[in-house]
Amino acid sequence: MKLIVAIIKPFKLEDVRNALTKAGVVGMTVSEVQGYGRQSGHTEVYRGAEYQTSFVPKLKIELVVHDEISAEVVEAIVEAARTEKIGDGKVWVLGVEDLVRVRTGERGADAV
Amino acid sequence: MHYNSGDTAWVLASTALVLFMTPGLAFFYGGMVRSKNVLGMLMQNFVAIGIVSIVWVFISYSLAFGPDWGGFGLIGTLHFFALAHPNQTIPGYSGLTIPPLVFVGFQMMFAIITPALITGATADRLRLAPFVVFVVIWSVIVYAPIAHWVFDPNGWLFKLGAEDFAGGTVVHMNAGAAGLAIAMVVGKRRGWPKEPMPPHNVPFVLLGAGILWFGWFGFNAGSALGANVLSAHAFLNTNTATAAALLGWILVEKIRGGKSTTLGAASGAVAGLVAITPACGYVDIWGATIIGLAAGVICALAVSLKYKVGLDDALDVGGVHLVGGIVGALLIGVFGTAAVSGANGLFYGGGLSLLGHQAIAVVAAGSYSFIISWILAKIIHKTMGFRVSPDDELEGMDTALHAETAYELGGGFLRSLASSGSAEAKIGPPQDQPLTDLFRKPGERR
Amino acid sequence: MHYNAGDTAWVLVSAALVLFMTPGLAFFYGGMVRSKNVLGMLMQNFATMAVVSLIWVFGAYSLAFGPDWGGFGLVGTLHFFGLAHSSQPVPGYTGAISQHIPPLAFVVFQMTFAIITPALITGSIADRVRFGPFLLFVALWSVLVYAPIAHWAFDPHGWLYRMGVEDFAGGTVVEINAGAAGLAIATVVGRRRGWPRSPMPPHNVPLTLMGAGILWFGWFGFNAGSALGANNLAAHAFINTNTAGAAGLLGWIAVEKLRGGKSTTLGAVSGAVAGLVAITPSCGFVDAVGAGVIGVAAGVVCSLAVSAKFRLGVDDSLDVGGVHLIGGVVGTLLIGLLGTMATNGSNGFFYGGGLGLLGRQGLAVLASGAFSFAMTWVIAKAIDKSVGLRMAPEDEFEGMDTALHAESAYDFGGSFLRSLGGGSMSNAQ
Numbered sequence: 001m002k003l004i005v006a007i008i009k010p011f012k013l014e015d016v017r018n019a020l021t022k023a024g025v026v027g028m029t030v031s032e033v034q035g036y037g038r039q040s041g042h043t044e045v046y047r048g049a050e051y052q053t054s055f056v057p058k059l060k061i062e063l064v065v066h067d068e069i070s071a072e073v074v075e076a077i078v079e080a081a082r083t084e085k086i087g088d089g090k091v092w093v094l095g096v097e098d099l100v101r102v103r104t105g106e107r108g109a110d111a112v
Numbered sequence: 113m114h115y116n117s118g119d120t121a122w123v124l125a126s127t128a129l130v131l132f133m134t135p136g137l138a139f140f141y142g143g144m145v146r147s148k149n150v151l152g153m154l155m156q157n158f159v160a161i162g163i164v165s166i167v168w169v170f171i172s173y174s175l176a177f178g179p180d181w182g183g184f185g186l187i188g189t190l191h192f193f194a195l196a197h198p199n200q201t202i203p204g205y206s207g208l209t210i211p212p213l214v215f216v217g218f219q220m221m222f223a224i225i226t227p228a229l230i231t232g233a234t235a236d237r238l239r240l241a242p243f244v245v246f247v248v249i250w251s252v253i254v255y256a257p258i259a260h261w262v263f264d265p266n267g268w269l270f271k272l273g274a275e276d277f278a279g280g281t282v283v284h285m286n287a288g289a290a291g292l293a294i295a296m297v298v299g300k301r302r303g304w305p306k307e308p309m310p311p312h313n314v315p316f317v318l319l320g321a322g323i324l325w326f327g328w329f330g331f332n333a334g335s336a337l338g339a340n341v342l343s344a345h346a347f348l349n350t351n352t353a354t355a356a357a358l359l360g361w362i363l364v365e366k367i368r369g370g371k372s373t374t375l376g377a378a379s380g381a382v383a384g385l386v387a388i389t390p391a392c393g394y395v396d397i398w399g400a401t402i403i404g405l406a407a408g409v410i411c412a413l414a415v416s417l418k419y420k421v422g423l424d425d426a427l428d429v430g431g432v433h434l435v436g437g438i439v440g441a442l443l444i445g446v447f448g449t450a451a452v453s454g455a456n457g458l459f460y461g462g463g464l465s466l467l468g469h470q471a472i473a474v475v476a477a478g479s480y481s482f483i484i485s486w487i488l489a490k491i492i493h494k495t496m497g498f499r500v501s502p503d504d505e506l507e508g509m510d511t512a513l514h515a516e517t518a519y520e521l522g523g524g525f526l527r528s529l530a531s532s533g534s535a536e537a538k539i540g541p542p543q544d545q546p547l548t549d550l551f552r553k554p555g556e557r558r
Numbered sequence: 559m560h561y562n563a564g565d566t567a568w569v570l571v572s573a574a575l576v577l578f579m580t581p582g583l584a585f586f587y588g589g590m591v592r593s594k595n596v597l598g599m600l601m602q603n604f605a606t607m608a609v610v611s612l613i614w615v616f617g618a619y620s621l622a623f624g625p626d627w628g629g630f631g632l633v634g635t636l637h638f639f640g641l642a643h644s645s646q647p648v649p650g651y652t653g654a655i656s657q658h659i660p661p662l663a664f665v666v667f668q669m670t671f672a673i674i675t676p677a678l679i680t681g682s683i684a685d686r687v688r689f690g691p692f693l694l695f696v697a698l699w700s701v702l703v704y705a706p707i708a709h710w711a712f713d714p715h716g717w718l719y720r721m722g723v724e725d726f727a728g729g730t731v732v733e734i735n736a737g738a739a740g741l742a743i744a745t746v747v748g749r750r751r752g753w754p755r756s757p758m759p760p761h762n763v764p765l766t767l768m769g770a771g772i773l774w775f776g777w778f779g780f781n782a783g784s785a786l787g788a789n790n791l792a793a794h795a796f797i798n799t800n801t802a803g804a805a806g807l808l809g810w811i812a813v814e815k816l817r818g819g820k821s822t823t824l825g826a827v828s829g830a831v832a833g834l835v836a837i838t839p840s841c842g843f844v845d846a847v848g849a850g851v852i853g854v855a856a857g858v859v860c861s862l863a864v865s866a867k868f869r870l871g872v873d874d875s876l877d878v879g880g881v882h883l884i885g886g887v888v889g890t891l892l893i894g895l896l897g898t899m900a901t902n903g904s905n906g907f908f909y910g911g912g913l914g915l916l917g918r919q920g921l922a923v924l925a926s927g928a929f930s931f932a933m934t935w936v937i938a939k940a941i942d943k944s945v946g947l948r949m950a951p952e953d954e955f956e957g958m959d960t961a962l963h964a965e966s967a968y969d970f971g972g973s974f975l976r977s978l979g980g981g982s983m984s985n986a987q
Contacts, residue, residue, distance in 0.1 A: 011506050014307060044759060045515040045814075046590075046824050047877060048865050051757045085503075117564025121788035124796060125571045128778040131800065135771025142764060151823045154767045158807065158826050161774075165804030169797065169846050195797070195846040199790070213793035217800065240821060316764065339567075515820040520761040521593055521968050 001096040001109060002070040006061040007033065007089040008081040013059055019080035020063070023073050028063040039087030058089060064096055066112055116209040119338035123214050126334025129327045130221035134161050134228050136323025140378070141232045143316025144427050146309055148508025149236045150518045155509075159240070160228040160247055167251045168220045170194050175256035177219065177264055179203045185268030187257050204265030209338055218334060219263070223255055226283045232427030233291030236301050236309075237505055240513055242496040246294075246488060254290065254484050258282050258477050274473035275454050275466070277346065278335035280390025280441040281477040288434025289478045290485035292425055297489040298499045300424035302506065309426075314374055321378035325354060328385045332392040345452050346392040350385065353392075353404030357384020360408025376412065379432060383411035386436030391444045394454040399447030406443065407436045438474055445470040562658035565787035569663045572783025575776045576670035580607050580677045582772025586831070587681045589766030590824075590876050592758055594957025595685040596765075596967045601958075602689070606677045606696050613700045614669040615641050621705035623668065623713055625649045631717030633706050641665065650714030657786055667783060668712075672704055675732045681876035682740030685750050685758075686954055689962050691947045695743070695937060703739065703933045707731050707926050723922040724903050724915070726795065727784035729839025729890040730926040737883020738927045739934035741874055746938040747948050749873035751955065758875075763823055770827035774803055777834045781841040794901050795841040799834065802841070802853030806833020809857025825861065832860035832881050836889030840896070843903040848896035855892065856885045887923050894919040 008016055013030065020028065034055040041053040065073050070093060077091050101111040138157035142150045164172075171193065178188030180203065191197065195216065202212050227247045231238075261267040262276045269281075276282060301309065311317060332350040336343035361380025362372035387407030388400055395403065415431035418424065425431065445467025448457035456462030492498050499505075504512035511517060584603035588596045610618075617639055624634030626649070637643060644662050651657045657664060676696045710716040711725045718730070725731060750758065760766060781799040785792035810829025811821035836856030837849055844852065864880035867873065874880065894916025897906035905911030941947050953961035960966055 042511055043515060044511065044517060045819055045822055046759055047822075047828055048861070049754075049868075051759050115789065117562050117788040118567060119564070120792070121564045121568035121571065124568055124778070124782060124788055124792060127796065128575060128775055131778070132771065132775035135768065135774070138771070139764070139768060150764055151767075154764060155821070155823045155826060158767065158770075158823070158830070159811070162804040162807035162826070162830070165800050166808070166850065169801055169850075211790040211793045213790065213797055217793065217797045220797075220800065313764075319768075339564075513820060514822045516763055516822050516824060517759070518763050520759060521970060 001064055001099055001112060002067055003062065003064050003094045003096045004070065004073055004077070004091065005094070006077045006081065006091040007035070007058050008061065008077070009083065009088060010057060010059050012081045012083070013061075015080040016061065016077055019076040020073065023076040024069065025063055025065060025073060028061050031060045031062075033058050033060045037087070037090070056087060064099060064112055066109060115211050116338065119209045119340070120211060120214055122339035122343065123210050123218050123334055123337055126330030127214070127218045127221055129330025130218070130225065130334065131161075131327075133221070133324055133327035133331065134158075134225050136320045136327055137225060137228055138320070139316045140320025140324060140382070141235065141427050143313040143318075143320060144232075144311040144375075145235050146508070147312035147518060148510055150312065150510065151514050151516050152240075152509025153231060153235060155240065155514060156231040156238070156243055157228045159244060160231070161224050163244060163247050164224040164227060164251050165220065167248055168223050169216070172223060172251045172256040173216055173219065175252065176223075176259035177202055177215075180260075180264070180266040183266075185261065185264075185266055185271055187260050188264065215337070218337075219259070222279055222283055222331070223251060223259070226255055226279075226287050227251060227290075229283070229287035229429060229433055230291045230294065233295040233425045233429040234298055235426035236509060237298060237499055238294075239496075239498065239500050242492045242498045245496065246492055246498075249488055250290070250485065253488070254481055255282075255286065258286055258481065262473065262477065269469075269473045269476065272469055272472065273455065273466070274469040275394050275444050275448065276390040276441065276473065277393035278332045278389045280386070280437045281473050284386045284389060284433040284437030285441065285474065285478050286437075286481045288430050288432075288437060289482040291429035292423065292434065293482045293486035294489040294498075295423055295425050295430075297486060297493050300422075301426060302502060304424045304426075305419055311375065318374055318378050321381055325381060325385065328354070328389075332389060336393060342393055342453055345396075348397065349392040349395060349400035350388050352397055352400040353388035353407070354381050354384040356401045356404030357381060357387065357408030357411075360384075360405045361412045364409055364412040379415070379428070380408040380412065383407045383432050383436045386433055387440035387443070390437070390441045391447070394444050394448040394452055394457075396447075396449055396452055399443070399449065402447060403440055403443045407439045410439055411436050434478070438478070441470050441474050442467065560658075561660050562787065565789070566659045566663055568788035568792065569659050569667050569783055569786055572779030573663070573667040573670050575779025576667070576674065576783065577607070577776075579670070579773055579776035579780065580604075580674050582769045582776055583674060583677055584769065585765050586769025586773060586827075587684065587766075587876055589762040589764065589769060590681075590760040591684050592957070593761035593967060594959055596761065596959065597963050597965050598689075598958025599680060599684060601963060602680045602687075602692055603677045605689075605693060606680070607673050609693055609696050610673040610676060610700050611669060613697055614672050615665070618672060618700050618705045619665055619668065621701065622672075622708035623648055623664075626709075626713070626715035629715075631710065631713075631715055631720055633709050634713065638665075652714075655714065659786060664786070667786075668708070671728055671732055671780070672700060672708070675704055675728075675736050676700060676739075678732070678736035678878060678882055679740045679743060682744040682874045682878040683747055684875035685958060686747060686949055687947055688949050691941050691945050694945070695941055695947070698937050698941075699739065699934065702937060703930055704731075704735065707735050707930065711922065711926065718922050718925065721918055721921070722904065722915070723918045724843050724893050724897060725839040725890065725922065726842035727781045727838045729836075729886045730922050733835045733838055733882045733886030734890065734923060734926050735930045737879050737881075737886055738930040740878030741872060741883065742931045742934035743938040743947075744872055744874050744879075746935060746942055749871075750875060751951065753873045753875075754868055760824065767823060767827055770830055774830060774834065777803070777838075781838060785842060791842055791902055794845075797846060798841040798844060798849035799837050801846055801849040802833040802837030802856070803830045804833070805850045805853025806830055806836065806857035806860075809833070809854040810861040813858055813861040828864075828877070828881060829857040829861065832856040832885045835860075835882055835885030836892070839886070839890045840893045843893050843897040843901055843906075845898055845901050848892075848898065851896060852889055852892050856888045859888055860885050883927070887927075890919050890923050891916065 044051045099111040142153045174192035178191040261269040333343040333347035358380040384404040414435040415428045449460045588599045620638035624637040710718040782792045782796035807830040833853035863884040864877045
């Protein structure tokens with residue numbers, strides 16, 4: 001089992017979700033996050049006073065998948081989230097030690 | 113000249129009420145767009161107030177209500193340019209009991225809200241500078257002529273006998289047709305209709321609707337240009353039709369198997385207000401109820417048409433204002449009664465002639481507005497580029513066009529806490545800066 | 559006494575419009591502060607409505623418009639205390655300026671001005687003043703500062719009025735007064751923690767725009783209502799008000815563009831308010847062209863002036879000085895150039911009236927500004943030394959809403975995700 005974490009541009013969520021559905025993934029968790037990488041923030045101006053916001057809003061997607069489709073899912077996310085502009089985000093993969101489905105108590109790969 | 117202070121007081125109050133409708137409209141629309149575009153929407157409405165206020169007193173008032181040019185009833189002359197001759201009687205209004213300047217101000221507010229109404233059709237995708245240019249030219253070549261045709265006693269539609277008490281053709285159909293024309297020129301919002309674009313702040317929409325309803329009493333009852341029985345008719349008819357349309361719209365929602373929605377209630381109220389606008393001084397309470405109900409039901413059905421024809425009339429200016437305006441203008445031909453004022457319609461023994469006049473007014477105003485607006489928008493689109501860049505559209509108008517964010521609430525809490533360090537302030541100009549540097553470009557470092 | 563029903567109707571409506579401006583102002587300001595302080599700001603404005611409403615009928619009205627005390631034109635007597643003698647004509651309003659409305663309508667109309675003036679001050683001391691001491695300040699200030707200046711400029715026996723100073727609707731009494739007082743009290747209470755290094759962007763710009771819309775709406779009562787009748791002068795004031803508000807809006811965003819930036823919504827409404835401020839003293843004395851010039855001038859000058867606080871190091875948080883003081887000065891002085899008898903009053907310099915009017919206007923600006931600044935500074939300092947005007951540092955950090963009022967303004971679920979596109983549309987086939 002792998003935990004895939006992706007940081008994407010917010011407006012790419014729908015594209016990524018569609019790509020994941022095609023790749024056979026049936027669930028995911030999304031949260032709003034802020035951060036910065038190579039994409040700098042933007043400048044806001046209020047009555048001439050400027051504010052450099054260095055943190056940019058992004059979405060974080062988390063999903064647990066079987067080992068064998070992990071690479072394919074990562075590829076799907078990357079393809080769907082890419083705009084080829086700075087700030088497209090990152091995807092990383094971690095191993096998962098255990099997993100429990102709360103409703104049934106199923107454990108491990110059965111719970112994916 | 114002796115003026116009636118009661119009439120003057122009422123029209124002054126009405127003028128203020130109608131001005132207030134445009135900020136109300138801004139919130140009605142602003143709540144319906146996505147949160148990244150709300151300031152862009154508000155900005156267009158506030159800027160419309162700024163521009164039209166100036167254009168009106170200098171030029172377009174005179175074109176609309178100045179002495180008729182050549183006797184064709186098509187347009188006025190520049191006799192009243194920059195409010196020249198402010199104490200002269202307005203041509204055709206010899207019985208006016210209010211100072212002419214009060215009339216100038218009252219009519220100005222109509223000229224302001226009409227282009228503001230258009231912004232709903234083109235939400236989320238217009239650049240500001242071309243919009244400014246559009247509004248300036250549109251006020252002169254579209255609004256002023258149509259106002260002259262219909263409102264001015266020397267206008268050809270007025271002389272023909274077409275009835276429009278407070279602007280069903282001049283304001284609502286005009287704005288609706290123009291909105292469709294520009295939406296056609298600039299194209300769909302990116303992602304429409306596949307992506308969901310739900311309203312980001314429905315209470316704003318309802319607040320805006322409340323302000324509109326409130327201000328509409330000035331719009332309609334003020335159009336009697338006095339505090340009298342006719343204004344009382346217009347006032348009550350306005351309220352009755354609005355209530356009926358609100359109920360009509362949510363009834364349609366229930367009958368179609370859905371839930372009644374607050375957005376539907378607000379939209380129905382506006383549809384009813386729109387439809388009663390031309391009719392409020394010509395029908396009785398029965399007519400007002402039927403017109404309101406008809407507008408609520410028909411507009412509720414009409415707003416789905418945009419998906420069928422693939423035209424992204426984003427906030428339903430066509431479906432509500434064009435269709436609602438047509439419903440109201442035509443139904444005067446059916447329910448108009450001389451017992452209130454004006455001519456008798458079909459149901460009151462007046463035959464079909466009034467309905468015919470109303471139909472001519474609908475076709476003339478609608479097609480003139482659509483065609484000229486389309487041409488004007490096309491020219492601006494080809495020369496200046498009417499539409500924001502795809503990147504800016506994705507980013508949203510607020511930060512892309514105006515360098516602002518609407519809200520710093522939950523998600524922005526981090527940022528609004530001074531000590532969190534989640535944003536660096538570079539508040540300019542710095543304290544050691546010479547005064548000449550006030551003209552420094554924002555963002556430019558010395 | 560015979561009253562004119564139409565005039566009375568208009569002044570009553572105007573009083574309601576002007577009262578509505580204070581909640582409008584509360585939102586105008588409330589949107590600009592940080593989300594932890596919005597209720598604190600709204601509370602100060604709403605409480606001001608209550609405090610001044612009472613002070614006005616019990617004392618301040620009489621000091622402002624009561625029979626002149628000693629004939630110096632400095633302050634009225636307590637003849638009308640508690641609205642005593644309320645059917646007597648207001649002293650001084652005779653001849654060409656005689657009133658055709660019940661004196662009580664005048665009392666309530668003027669009350670709404672007395673309310674909004676201290677409410678305007680709240681913008682300069684946003685986010686850092688204790689609530690109780692603030693109320694004490696408003697009460698003292700209404701009696702010691704507002705009432706005298708209103709007497710000087712509005713009352714026909716006031717020394718500025720008798721001198722021929724023109725202030726149609728309160729450029730000196732309301733705008734310059736509030737602006738100068740705002741700077742004075744901001745000097746006494748000091749800067750917000752972290753200013754100007756930490757970012758303090760507006761937390762709800764749409765709220766600010768709503769406030770601006772309400773202000774614009776109410777300003778018609780403020781200015782056109784000051785004709786005290788439904789007549790041609792009211793019509794002039796009305797159109798001029800709208801023209802200047804529009805010109806101010808366009809002037810401010812034009813400056814933003816010319817300086818190479820983007821036009822901002824906050825700039826647009828700030829410009830509108832600046833234009834409305836500047837036309838306040840002049841709306842009944844200039845023509846449409848004059849109104850346009852005054853509006854543009856205010857929009858441009860104020861948009862440049864709001865940066866001055868960074869140079870001066872005074873945390874005039876929401877630019878009460880930059881917009882109301884400066885805008886009020888612009889409008890009051892420009893009457894001296896653009897005033898025209900064709901509308902009302904005397905001719906200014908450009909209409910052949912010479913420099914006399916400009917000189918008198920200049921004197922009124924100095925007198926009202928200096929008196930307001932000095933008196934306010936003394937009042938604020940006295941309160942600060944005795945009961946303490948400023949919030950505790952930990953309260954300021956926590957925010958006024960929870961620290962002072964035990965409330966928080968917003969409780970939204972995470973609906974932001976949805977607006978970014980996480981669903982599908984069912985009617986979009």
